[in-house]
Amino acid sequence: MIRYLLYLLKMARCAVTGGRTYYLWLGFLLLFVAMGGISWAHDLTEGLIVTNMTDHVSWGIGIANFVYFVGVAAGAAVLVVPAYAYVRHDIKEVVLLGELLAVAAITTCLLFIVTDVGRPERLWHLIPGPGILNLPSSLLSWDVVVFNGYLALNLHIPGYLLYRQYLGQKPRPIAYMPFVFVSMIWAVSIHTVTAFLLSGLGSRPFWNTPILAPRFLISAGASGPAILSLILQVIRKNTKLQVRDSVFDYFKSVLRITMPINLFLLGCEVFGEFYTGTLHADSAHYLYFGLHGHNVLPKYIWTAIFLNVASTAVFLIPRLYKRQTIYYVACVCTVVGVWIEKGMGLIFPGFTPNPLGEVIEYTPNAGEIFLNLGVVAFGALLFTLMAKVTISIQTGELHDGPSENRPRADARLAKPATESI
Amino acid sequence: MTTVDRFMAANDKPRQTGTCDCDAQSGCEQAHIAGAVAVPSSTRRQFLAASAAVGASLAAGTACNDPAFQAYFQKHYLQLTEADKKRIFERLEKEVEQTKGVRVKISDPRPLPNVQFAYALNLSVCNGNRRCVEACARENNLPDDPQIRYIRVVELDNVTHHLERGNVYYDHEKVPEPGKYYLPVQCHQCKNPPCVKACPTKATWKEPDGIVVIDYNWCIGCRYCQAACPYHARRFNFAKPNVKPDKINPDQGYLSNRLRPMGVVEKCTFCLHRTRKGRYPACLEACPTGARKFGDLNDPNSEIRKILWEKRVYVLKEELGTEPRFFYFYDD
Numbered sequence: 200m201i202r203y204l205l206y207l208l209k210m211a212r213c214a215v216t217g218g219r220t221y222y223l224w225l226g227f228l229l230l231f232v233a234m235g236g237i238s239w240a241h242d243l244t245e246g247l248i249v250t251n252m253t254d255h256v257s258w259g260i261g262i263a264n265f266v267y268f269v270g271v272a273a274g275a276a277v278l279v280v281p282a283y284a285y286v287r288h289d290i291k292e293v294v295l296l297g298e299l300l301a302v303a304a305i306t307t308c309l310l311f312i313v314t315d316v317g318r319p320e321r322l323w324h325l326i327p328g329p330g331i332l333n334l335p336s337s338l339l340s341w342d343v344v345v346f347n348g349y350l351a352l353n354l355h356i357p358g359y360l361l362y363r364q365y366l367g368q369k370p371r372p373i374a375y376m377p378f379v380f381v382s383m384i385w386a387v388s389i390h391t392v393t394a395f396l397l398s399g400l401g402s403r404p405f406w407n408t409p410i411l412a413p414r415f416l417i418s419a420g421a422s423g424p425a426i427l428s429l430i431l432q433v434i435r436k437n438t439k440l441q442v443r444d445s446v447f448d449y450f451k452s453v454l455r456i457t458m459p460i461n462l463f464l465l466g467c468e469v470f471g472e473f474y475t476g477t478l479h480a481d482s483a484h485y486l487y488f489g490l491h492g493h494n495v496l497p498k499y500i501w502t503a504i505f506l507n508v509a510s511t512a513v514f515l516i517p518r519l520y521k522r523q524t525i526y527y528v529a530c531v532c533t534v535v536g537v538w539i540e541k542g543m544g545l546i547f548p549g550f551t552p553n554p555l556g557e558v559i560e561y562t563p564n565a566g567e568i569f570l571n572l573g574v575v576a577f578g579a580l581l582f583t584l585m586a587k588v589t590i591s592i593q594t595g596e597l598h599d600g601p602s603e604n605r606p607r608a609d610a611r612l613a614k615p616a617t618e619s620i
Numbered sequence: 621m622t623t624v625d626r627f628m629a630a631n632d633k634p635r636q637t638g639t640c641d642c643d644a645q646s647g648c649e650q651a652h653i654a655g656a657v658a659v660p661s662s663t664r665r666q667f668l669a670a671s672a673a674v675g676a677s678l679a680a681g682t683a684c685n686d687p688a689f690q691a692y693f694q695k696h697y698l699q700l701t702e703a704d705k706k707r708i709f710e711r712l713e714k715e716v717e718q719t720k721g722v723r724v725k726i727s728d729p730r731p732l733p734n735v736q737f738a739y740a741l742n743l744s745v746c747n748g749n750r751r752c753v754e755a756c757a758r759e760n761n762l763p764d765d766p767q768i769r770y771i772r773v774v775e776l777d778n779v780t781h782h783l784e785r786g787n788v789y790y791d792h793e794k795v796p797e798p799g800k801y802y803l804p805v806q807c808h809q810c811k812n813p814p815c816v817k818a819c820p821t822k823a824t825w826k827e828p829d830g831i832v833v834i835d836y837n838w839c840i841g842c843r844y845c846q847a848a849c850p851y852h853a854r855r856f857n858f859a860k861p862n863v864k865p866d867k868i869n870p871d872q873g874y875l876s877n878r879l880r881p882m883g884v885v886e887k888c889t890f891c892l893h894r895t896r897k898g899r900y901p902a903c904l905e906a907c908p909t910g911a912r913k914f915g916d917l918n919d920p921n922s923e924i925r926k927i928l929w930e931k932r933v934y935v936l937k938e939e940l941g942t943e944p945r946f947f948y949f950y951d952d
Binding site for chain 2: 400401
């Protein structure tokens with residue numbers, strides 16, 4: 200017990216020590232976290248009236264970001280499946296970072312909810328026992344269940360593996376492998392439940408489509424590898440962790456499947472709305488072309504489509520994706536493009552026009568933008584701290600006991616595949 | 621000393637003896653596991669005592685008389701005893717008196733047995749004067765700042781039934797405008813309410829007499845019910861509702877028109893603080909054209925039964941399967 204507490208202390212110390220760039224990065228994130236905190240304090244005292252949300256568009260940028268980051272969390276499965284199911288050792292070296300990205304992403308999702316509800320101090324009403332959870336009918340209740348389950352899984356698996364590595368002991372498969380396989384399926388469930396909570400509403404024809412859940416999962420399979428590519432490249436350049444090129448090749452192989460399918464599903468949706476031409480397509484019309492003179496959104500969605508098409512082209516053409524810079528630019532375009540189409544391009548038009556036909560537009564104001572940036576910065580901060588510790592443990596820098604007594608951490612991973620998983 | 625001990629030595633306050641950080645006055649007699657330090661039993665005892673004390677005080681706190689404490693841990697309406705309700709209503713009435721200087725009476729009329737309320741609206745007669753909207757605002761303590769109104773009247777061309785082709789913001793000198801008809805929309809108290817299905821904490825539910833109610837002290841303000849409602853019936857308190865003291869209606873129902881807090885959802889409740897006592901909703905009494913009809917579907921002699929039997933009645937967005945209890949009809 201004491202050893203574990205000391206391990207936590209050492210982890211904390213490791214997390215907050217680093218070079219000048221590291222401190223600058225932490226400081227940069229903390230600045231945004233602080234600004235987000237000030238914005239949230241303003242919300243709490245004055246009420247959500249200080250946002251641009253109204254009874255017509257009652258969910259705004261906060262929920263848009265919530266939906267996007269659930270995709271990021273689900274996208275961690277993109278690393279988990281090959282690492283454990285196909286036993287790819289190169290990916291196994293970085294899979295814990297993927298799982299911790301999922302932890303950071305889920306935390307940002309939970310924070311987006313906490314900072315968006317009208318009475319955050321009443322969130323205990325969701326805990327079955329002291330409160331009431333409306334299962335099985337409310338999809339939001341299901342979201343509470345699956346989110347916390349996924350968070351627990353992704354805290355346990357890396358937590359266990361890192362602690363064993365820190366101690367210099369081999370992990371016992373029974374303590375983590377069953378959870379790994381559960382987490383592969385659970386990753387699908389968190390994003391499906393989030394899609395269902397939107398697609399299950401008959402009141403919002405823009406969302407009430409069976410294609411929503413598949414679109415969510417495919418776009419998570421696109422933004423996940425894109426974000427991980429960017430993160431792992433930064434880690435490769437700035438830390439001692441070896442990330443092999445084959446990992447990036449794997450990401451490219453995933454992107455060249457998920458990005459085209461994402462475009463195809465977009466085409467399916469657009470056809471269904473505009474060819475049939477029912478009055479339910481008003482929301483789609485508002486998003487792509489504007490409605491009755493209200494046209495704040497079209498420039499964003501067409502930018503997103505352009506970014507997605509351009510990055511898909513890059514991922515399909517070897518001459519382009521083999522060039523590092525072009526590949527990373529395409530990843531950034533994917534992240535931005537998917538964010539626009541899944542976040543603001545999904546939530547805002549769902550409410551416009553409202554059920555009585557009124558077109559009330561919504562775009563976030565400065566307070567909301569700073570709050571959202573603060574939450575994202577908090578997630579990035581959490582991930583940075585966890586990644587720093589993970590990398591230190593994996594490279595053998597952080598371990599129990601004096602350094603000369605412990606085998607080098609990555610020596611174990613270089614062993615042939617005959618060892619038990 | 622092990623690395624651990626060195627770490628502790630570097631980072632902890634100076635210890636009295638040896639390598640253990642227990643606060644024993646003399647040398648520590650506890651066994652030390654190699655590479656680790658066992659927690660001395662005295663500090664373990666202290667920790668357990670402290671947590672027991674915290675736990676006991678939390679348990680005592682639930683019976684504690686501090687009103688803020690009680691308010692925070694208040695249970696769901698359906699779990700409250702009569703004694704709980706009495707205490708809660710008194711606390712709320714006192715709060716209103718202290719903050720607004722007005723004495724109000726909060727009642728909790730229970731559903732009348734075997735009653736199924738329903739509303740019918742005569743589209744041949746409604747002329748869009750919106751007296752119902754204002755009467756509802758006065759009856760239900762709806763704030764002007766920010767403005768909340770439960771009823772919205774949609775002006776539609778005679779050629780269409782589709783709400784999304786309507787206009788809520790009409791502003792004519794005189795109504796009705798030729799070639800238009802008027803359709804007031806408020807909560808339909810649906811038989812199959814999507815909002816009740818959506819609420820993650822069951823803060824909104826359907827009562828036995830058909831009215832869909834909200835426990836304003838249980839709602840967490842997530843606004844999922846607002847997304848789920850196909851009729852734009854629900855309102856959220858984005859700010860602290862500011863009802864002027866001289867406008868406050870003191871005859872209040874706990875589940876209907878009492879003064880609501882910031883950050884919760886509210887909507888039309890068919891004026892249950894009136895209708896469960898045999899009166900009409902305020903909107904019906906205010907309507908100058910007689911377009912509004914209200915009653916008990918289970919009463920064979922009620923006007924509402926007659927209308928459903930004799931008139932061609934329809935509901936909004938029937939294809940959504942919500943089964944509203946708000947019917948629209950024409951005189952022909």
